[in-house]
Amino acid sequence: xxxxxxxxxxxxxxxxxxxxxxxxxxxxxxxxxxxxxxxxxxxxxxxxxxxxxxxxxxxxxxxxxxxxxxxxxxxxxxxxxxxxxxxxxxxxxxxxxxxxxxxxxxxxxxxxxxxxxxxxxxxxxxxxxxxxxxxxxxxxxxxxxxxxxxxxxxxxxxxxxxxxxxxxxxxxxxxxxxxxxxxxxxxxxxxxxxxxxxxxxxxxxxxxxxxxxxxxxxxxxxxxxxxxxxxxxxxxxxxxxxxxxxxxxxxxxxxxxxxxxxxxxxxxxxxxxxxxxxxxxxxxxxxxxxxxxxxxxxxxxxxxxxxxxxxxxxxxxxxxxxxxx
Amino acid sequence: xxxxxxxxxxxxxxxxxxxxxxxxxxxxxxxxxxxxxxxxxxxxxxxxxxxxxxxxxxxxxxxxxxxxxxxxxxxxxxxxxxxxxxxxxxxxxxxxxxxxxxxxxxxxxxxxxxxxxxxxxxxxxxxxxxxxxxxxxxxxxxxxxxxxxxxxxxxxxxxxxxxxxxxxxxxxxxxxxxxxxxxxxxxxxxxxxxxxxxxxxxxxxxxxxxxxxxxxxxxxxxxxxxxxxxxxxxxxxxxxxxxxxxxxxxxxxxxxxxxxxxxxxxxxxxxxxxxxxxxxxxxxxxxxxxxxxxxxxxxxxxxxxxxxxxxxxxxxxxxxxxxxx
Numbered sequence: 051x052x053x054x055x056x057x058x059x060x061x062x063x064x065x066x067x068x069x070x071x072x073x074x075x076x077x078x079x080x081x082x083x084x085x086x087x088x089x090x091x092x093x094x095x096x097x098x099x100x101x102x103x104x105x106x107x108x109x110x111x112x113x114x115x116x117x118x119x120x121x122x123x124x125x126x127x128x129x130x131x132x133x134x135x136x137x138x139x140x141x142x143x144x145x146x147x148x149x150x151x152x153x154x155x156x157x158x159x160x161x162x163x164x165x166x167x168x169x170x171x172x173x174x175x176x177x178x179x180x181x182x183x184x185x186x187x188x189x190x191x192x193x194x195x196x197x198x199x200x201x202x203x204x205x206x207x208x209x210x211x212x213x214x215x216x217x218x219x220x221x222x223x224x225x226x227x228x229x230x231x232x233x234x235x236x237x238x239x240x241x242x243x244x245x246x247x248x249x250x251x252x253x254x255x256x257x258x259x260x261x262x263x264x265x266x267x268x269x270x271x272x273x274x275x276x277x278x279x280x281x282x283x284x285x286x287x288x289x290x291x292x293x294x295x296x297x298x299x300x301x302x303x304x305x306x307x308x309x310x311x312x313x314x315x316x317x318x319x320x321x322x323x324x325x326x327x328x329x330x331x332x333x334x335x336x337x338x339x340x341x342x343x344x345x346x347x348x349x350x351x352x353x354x355x356x357x358x359x360x361x362x363x364x365x366x367x368x369x370x371x372x373x374x375x
Numbered sequence: 376x377x378x379x380x381x382x383x384x385x386x387x388x389x390x391x392x393x394x395x396x397x398x399x400x401x402x403x404x405x406x407x408x409x410x411x412x413x414x415x416x417x418x419x420x421x422x423x424x425x426x427x428x429x430x431x432x433x434x435x436x437x438x439x440x441x442x443x444x445x446x447x448x449x450x451x452x453x454x455x456x457x458x459x460x461x462x463x464x465x466x467x468x469x470x471x472x473x474x475x476x477x478x479x480x481x482x483x484x485x486x487x488x489x490x491x492x493x494x495x496x497x498x499x500x501x502x503x504x505x506x507x508x509x510x511x512x513x514x515x516x517x518x519x520x521x522x523x524x525x526x527x528x529x530x531x532x533x534x535x536x537x538x539x540x541x542x543x544x545x546x547x548x549x550x551x552x553x554x555x556x557x558x559x560x561x562x563x564x565x566x567x568x569x570x571x572x573x574x575x576x577x578x579x580x581x582x583x584x585x586x587x588x589x590x591x592x593x594x595x596x597x598x599x600x601x602x603x604x605x606x607x608x609x610x611x612x613x614x615x616x617x618x619x620x621x622x623x624x625x626x627x628x629x630x631x632x633x634x635x636x637x638x639x640x641x642x643x644x645x646x647x648x649x650x651x652x653x654x655x656x657x658x659x660x661x662x663x664x665x666x667x668x669x670x671x672x673x674x675x676x677x678x679x680x681x682x683x684x685x686x687x688x689x690x691x692x693x694x695x696x697x698x699x700x
Contacts, residue, residue: 061415061630090386127454127630129493135560153558163560164489168454168630180527180626202505223626233478235460235488236561242626301505301548301567305386305452305493 051103052249053078053214054366055085055122057172062086063122067103068249072366074113076106085124085250089306092197092213096252118366123170123246124216125195125307131167131244132298133191133220133311134160136289140316140329147332148228160289160297163236165220167309171245173366176373177221179348185225186346186372188273190325190354191218192265192283193311194291195250196304203299208263208292215256215265217247217365218311219354224328224345244311247354248366259359263290267364269315271325272353278330279323281315283356348374376428377574378403378539379691380410380447382497387411388447392428393574397691399438401431410449410575414631417522417538421577443691448495448571449541450520454630456492456569457623458516458545459485460638461614465654468641472657473553485614485622488561490545492634496570498691501698502546504673510550511671511697513598515650515679516543517590517608518636519616520575521629528624533588533617540581540590542572542690543636544679549653549670569636572679573691584683588615592689594640596650597678603655604648606640608681673699 052070055063056077062084066075081098082088088095105111135141138156145152153161171177179186195214203211226240253260259267264287271279289297294310315325324330331341346352354368377397380388387409391400406423407413413420430436460466463481470477478486496502504511520539528536551565578585584592589612596604614622619635640650649655656666671677679693 129452129454130491132491132563150559155554155558159554159558161558161560162563164491164563166455166457166489166627166629167492168633169628178526184626201503226626229480229484231559233480233484233486234475234556234561235486236559238457238487238489239622239626243628297564301509301551301564302491303494303568304491308493 051100052251052255053085053088053099053124054248054250055124055126057120057122061127063126067099067106068116069107069113070362072249072363073116074106075116076102076111076113078102086307089195089197089213092306118248119174121248122172124250125309126170128167128170128307128309129305130308131165132162132308133165133313134162134289134294135313136160136287136294137313137316138288139286139318140314143316143329143332147328147335157288160294162294162297165241165244169243171243173246173248173368174370175245176371178375179346179372180375182347183225184223187222187224187327188271188346188352189220189222189314190269190271190279191220191311191314192216193218193309196295196308196310197306199295199299199304199308201299201301201303203295205292205296208295211295212253212263212291214250215253215260216250216309217354217356217368219245219352219368219370220311221245245368245370247368251364256358256364263292265356267356267358269325270355270357271323274351277323279325281317281322281325283312283315286317287312346372348372376425377576377580378410378413378424378449379573379575380449380451382445382447386452388451392424392431393441394432394438395687397574397688398441399431400441401427401436401438403427411632414520414522414538417631443573444499446499446573447497449575450632450634451495453492453495453632453634455633456490457487457633458490458636458638459487459614459619461485461612461619462638462641463613464611464643465639465641468654468657472653472660482613485619487619487622490566490569494568496568498571498573498693499695500570501696502570503700504697505700507672508550509548512547512549512652513596513671513677514545514547514639515594515596515604516545516636516639517541518543518634521620521633521635522631524620524624524629524633526624526626526628528620530617530621533620536620537578537588537616539575540578540585541575541634542679542681542693544570544677544693544695545636546570570693570695572693576689581683581689588617590681592681592683594650595680595682596648599676602648604650606642606647606650608637608640611642612637671697673697
């Protein structure tokens with residue numbers, strides 16, 4: 051099923067269920083008033099939500115036309131947002147871009163950072179850019195939303211804790227990263243609010259494309275209407291979500307609603323294009339001695355979408371304008 | 376007023392108000408069912424909570440004896456937990472301990488990292504230590520809980536967003552830090568769940584000791600009953616909470632309930648003792664060539680408390696045992 055959050059003036063919005071094609075919806079607030087509440091009580095409410103989603107899909111419930119512009123992110127405020135960097139081609143390229151070596155443990159020890167989760171962006175929310183000199187970039191990623199996940203969970207026991215799969219844009223101020231990492235404490239100011247596609251979906255919505263804790267579909271990215279990325283999110287995800295969960299659970303437990311990201315989708319094959327500008331600039335530097343492609347600026351539009359093998363837009367479309375303050 | 380959270384089987388617990396001496400309490404769930412709900416609607420509910428707290432203090436409401444062992448952390452799950460490192464003596468000592476230079480911008484650019492906020496520990500919760508070889512340490516800190524705080528908030532406009540002041544223990548696996556920071560993404564596994572003292576208090580509870588966004592009181596720390604720390608939390612906090620808020624708000628906005636920590640309280644004067652073991656071990660290394668004091672192990676007990684100028688325990692006492700799994 052496909053869950054989404056309708057803006058209704060409240061902090062957490064109203065839970066809705068959408069049809070597979072994302073065009074119609076029905077309210078689910080009588081089952082759980084918002085997505086966090088549903089995740090808090092998932093075993094009990096998921097079957098009820100599924101039954102209603104099925105009825106909507108079969109037309110037994112009429113539903114109403116869905117206006118994506120009215121959607122909040124699936125979780126407008128989340129308890130944790132942890133982002134991995136599981137595509138090693140991305141790590142190698144962006145490190146090269148800032149003249150840094152990839153860590154020695156690149157292939158054995160996942161890279162993750164804790165991001166800000168209290169104020170997230172919806173699928174049509176503009177990104178207000180305070181300063182274009184900060185080098186704004188997009189990072190197209192997939193993610194999962196966990197249920198309560200205990201300390202010590204391993205990759206082999208992680209699968210049942212993955213409740214939902216999401217699509218996201220990890221907006222990044224690329225120019226703020228080097229001085230920030232220089233200080234040794236990781237990203238902070240360089241990572242503004244993250245944006246989410248309309249639908250958080252149960253793994254079964256992906257069919258065979260959800261396998262080994264990975265999304266085996268292509269990530270499509272458009273910049274001002276031109277497609278710049280079509281990287282495959284599956285095989286080159288060196289650490290799958292189950293391995294990321296094992297890494298996270300070494301010293302902590304997680305509460306329901308914790309969001310875990312894959313990091314920027316990236317393929318070695320250059321024909322796949324790019325899911326963040328930083329990679330393209332690095333390739334230009336390698337080939338031509340200097341970057342040619344600019345960072346984002348006010349007026350730019352970024353769109354991100356993933357299609358299932360049946361052509362359906364799995365998570366709906368992120369379509370965001372960059373605006374001046 | 377002093378707010379606290381009673382464990383009642385729910386995820387967020389039940390909001391209570393305590394007397395100034397922390398011995399008696401009354402329920403406030405009819406005003407706001409939990410602390411997050413109160414923070415979500417603070418302008419409306421704070422006066423009602425204050426009136427009830429006043430009535431409790433004056434004895435017009437009888438209240439019931441407070442058993443601190445029944446308390447959750449003030450926010451059992453928070454939307455963000457951001458920890459600074461604002462006492463430069465601490466930064467200088469721990470960097471020296473791991474043979475790292477303090478950042479060049481130490482005195483002008485605050486150090487902060489994003490911590491895990493979805494599963495926090497209460498004032499009497501044991502710390503279950505999975506592996507003593509990880510070098511468990513305590514870090515005694517003060518913190519603030521923010522209301523909704525907009526992007527671009529500056530130090531001079533930050534004061535009204537500070538809703539509550541808290542006392543906390545930022546448990547740290549010291550041995551996991553060097554390999555983690557080596558990877559460049561900051562702390563993650565080295566920072567397990569953080570523990571909080573019983574009471575989140577409004578700044579006025581500190582009287583004149585709340586000044587310039589700093590807590591001008593001493594941080595008392597006991598290890599197995601022996602007092603090891605009495606550092607002053609005020610003058611040596613190089614960046615006060617208002618300056619930390621300015622740093623945070625450069626690229627993001629924050630939702631009500633965001634917790635911001637000071638970093639380990641630390642004084643240049645060695646007579647003040649230590650608020651984390653790492654500092655003591657570094658001092659031993661400087662003086663005697665090698666560290667003598669061990670890390671924490673199962674069976675150890677850590678207690679942390681701050682007294683107001685009138686002798687009252689402002690936040691109540693953290694008293695935690697380290698246990699084997």
